Amino acid sequence: MWLEVELDTSNQGLRVSARGSRGERPPARTLLPEQGVDALQAFASRVGRAVRGGKPLDPAALNDAQALYGELIAGELRDVLVRLGESAKEKRLLLRLFARDRALQGIPWEAICRPGTSEGFLGTDPRLLLARGVDSSEPWEPREVRGAVRVLGIAPGSDERALVALKEALAASIESGDVEWLDPIAGPDISPRVLFDRLRRGKTPHVVHFLGHGGVDLAGKPVLRMADDEDGEEVWVTAEALGRELSASFYEELRLVVLEACEGAKAGALGSAAEVLGKAGADAVVAHLWPVKADAARVCSSEIYRALTASDRTSGDIGAAVAAARRTLLARSAEAFSPVLYLRGSDSVIFNFEGRRVAKPGAKRGSKRLAPALQGLLEGAFTMVIGDMDDDRAALRQDITSFMQENGGARIEGLSLSTLTQRCVLRFGQEVLHSLFQQSLTQAQQLTKLPPLIEALARFVRPGVHVTLLWQPHLERALAAAHPQRTVYAIQPSIAGSSGKPRVVKRAAGTTSWKMEPLLPKRFDLENEIVVLRLYGGYSAEARPIFSPPILTDDDHIHGLLGAEGLRPPSWMQELLAKPRTQPGLFLGLSILDWRHRMFLRWLYDQRPAPKDSLALQTPDAEPGEVEIWDSGGGLPGSARIAAITEDPAQLASLLADFEPGEAR
16 A cells, blocks of 8 residues: 655645545645745754754754644545555555655655654654655566675775774674675775776675765756865766666666765755666665764664564565664654655565575684585586676676667667677677677776685686686686696687687696697696686686687577587587586586576587586575576486585685695695
C-alpha cells in the first residue's frame, strides 16, 4: 500500500494533491494562504538550529510542526491515509512526498508533528514509512544479494576522519559478515577523472556512501566537491555527471547512494543532488539536510546499515532502516530530522535476501580450514583455468554503454556484454569497438593490481599447461612472480581461428623481463616449464603490453574457437592440451549458466567429461542453484559432474597465504 502526496507552490500558498495505490484521489487543496513558503522556510530554520546545536525542538518549533501537520494531513487526505494504513496491516504504508519546487526540498517534512503529541513526528511514525518521491522512467526491482552487502565509501580531500568514523560505525556489521567494506575512494588526489576511473575499475558496490560537501553552482545545478587541484582551487562535479557515471552500476548491483554532509557543509545542498541521482537510476538515496556532529552521524550510519543488512532479514528495507535510525536519534536531539530518504519506486525494499548466506570475514588465520576438495586439489598437479573477472568487464561495459548512449544507441539495458559488443560492431564497426576496448583496458592496466586470489593460487601451480580467458595478463604475471626459477610461456592463438600463427612471449627462468619469441619452440619441457594459453586475446605481459584482437562479441565466441577442423584445435595446441585433459582442473570465474563458458568447456575437453576431482570455485554472489548445477553435471560435456564450492575471494586468498600442502613439490 502506498500514498503519494504532491506539494507545489502557488500564488495563494502551498498546493497539495494526492493519489493512493487503490486509485484514491482526494481533492487538491491550497494551504497557508497568508504566509505561504515564508512560513515553511521559517520552520525549516528553527529545525535547522536545533539540528546543528544537537538539541530537541524548542516549543516554538514544536508548535509550528503541529500546526503544519494539522494543515497538511487533514480532510479527505487524512481519511485516505488512515484507510490505506489499516489495509496495509503488517506491512507499513509507504508515504511518498513529491516536492515540485526546489524551495520545498529543504523543508524538513519529516519533522511535522501530530497535534496533541510531542513526539508524533511524521518521519518517526511506526505505522508508516516516509520518503520523498523521485519521478523516473527507469525500471525498478529489488536486487538479489547472496552474500554481504558491499559498501563503497567515497571521501575526496585530505581529511579522511569522516571515512574512518563511517567504518567504525559499520564495524559490527562488517565483523558479522553482513557488510563487505570495499577499498574506499579517498584522498587528496580524487579529481572527477580519478573518481570515475576508480568507479569503473573497482568491484561494483551495492551501496555508495559519499562523505563531503555539496552545493549548487551558478547555473543552479547540484554539485559535489572533489579534492582541490594543485593550485588549491576548489573542484566540483555535478550530481548529473556522477549519476551518469553510476548509471551502468544502477543496472547491475548498485541500489543505494548515501550523501552525508561533513561538518561545515552548506545546509540543504545535498537534497537536490539526491533527486538527480534518483532520476539517474538509484533506487534509493539517503541525504542529510544538515551536517550533524560526528557522533550523531556515526549512530545514524550504524542504525541504517544494521537495520538494512542484518542477516536475519529476508529483505533490505531502506524505508524501515531510515525510520529506525531517526527514532534512535530522536532520543537524543532533533538530529533525527537531518537524514531524508528519496525513493524512485513504490516500495522501499531494495534488496532481496532470499537464500542469502553470510560468513564472518574477521576470523584469525588458521581458524578456518580450506575445503577438503580444494585442499586435496592443491596438494597435487592440476590445471588452472581462469574465466571472467568482473572489474575489466564492468569497466568495458560502462565505456561502451556511454558511447552508444551518446551516439543514439537503442535501449541496451540488461544485455550481456557479448551481445552489447555485438550490437556495437554491427552499428559502428569493429575498429570502433577495438578502440573502446583499448581505451578501457589501457586505463585499467594503470589502476589495477593483480587479483589477490590469482596471486595466492599461483603459488600452488605446478609446471604444465594452464588456461586463461582474461584480457589482462594477470595469470602469467602471477605465475612468473610466484615461480622466478621456472620459464613461463604465454601463447596467444590467432583471433581468426586456431589455425593462424600464434603469438608467443617468454619469461626465461632467473630473469624478470618478457620477450617475444619468433616461433613456437619445437618442444616444451612440461615437467619444468609453465605454459599459459591466452584464448581471449587482449594484452600481453611485456613491460609495454602488445594488443591482440580480443574475443568480445557473440560472433567472436562462436567462431573464435573454430579452426580449419571445426572445434578441433590445431596440431601444436593439441599436444599442449593433452595434459590438461588428463589432470583435474581448478576453475575460477566460470559460470555453468553462461553459454560461452559451456562452449569453452566442451572445446577444452573435446566433448568429453572433465578429469576426475576437477573443482569449480564460486563466489557468494553467484546465481542461486549454480553450485547444484555443477554438482549434477547439467550442461557439462559428457554430463560429467564437477564439484563446486562457494568461497569469498578475499577470505580464500587470506587462507591460502598460510596454507602449505602436505606434499613437497
